[in-house]
Amino acid sequence: MGSVHGESTAGRFNTWLAVRITKTVGSMWIAYAFACIALISLPAALASGEVIVIVSWVAQTFLQLVLLPIIIVGQNVIQAANDARAEADHETLTAVHRLTVEVHAINEAQSEILKQLQGASPAR
Numbered sequence: 384m385g386s387v388h389g390e391s392t393a394g395r396f397n398t399w400l401a402v403r404i405t406k407t408v409g410s411m412w413i414a415y416a417f418a419c420i421a422l423i424s425l426p427a428a429l430a431s432g433e434v435i436v437i438v439s440w441v442a443q444t445f446l447q448l449v450l451l452p453i454i455i456v457g458q459n460v461i462q463a464a465n466d467a468r469a470e471a472d473h474e475t476l477t478a479v480h481r482l483t484v485e486v487h488a489i490n491e492a493q494s495e496i497l498k499q500l501q502g503a504s505p506a507r
Contacts, residue, residue, distance in 0.1 A: 409455030417448040 388394035388401075407413065421444045428440035 405455065408452050409459060410452060411456055414449055414452040414456070417452060418445075421445045421448045 388397040421440075424440060424444060428436050428444075431437070
């Protein structure tokens with residue numbers, strides 16, 4: 384994982400910090416906390432009575448603040464499903480490969496038996 388930022392001490396630290404922040408921000412608890420923080424300024428936005436202030440609050444405060452962690456959580460859920468699917472596909476392909484190798488070995492043995500039978504039978 385450190386290769387993204389380099390293998391130096393600073394690179395490893397940057398990678399560690401980025402992963403730590405992403406894991407922290409990408410949780411539903413943070414989404415709830417951000418929603419509470421955003422709601423603190425809602426009364427002031429509504430009290431202004433100005434549509435632009437209310438739209439700005441919704442777009443810039445609520446949506447950006449709350450949707451970020453929710454999107455990260457959703458992507459983590461999707462990635463976990465993709466990982467499970469990839470693992471199942473890998474297991475299936477491994478089993479198919481194993482069966483193919485066995486069938487090939489049986490086919491080779493049968494071919495050898497046929498060659499021996501052809502050599503042992505009298506010519507017509």
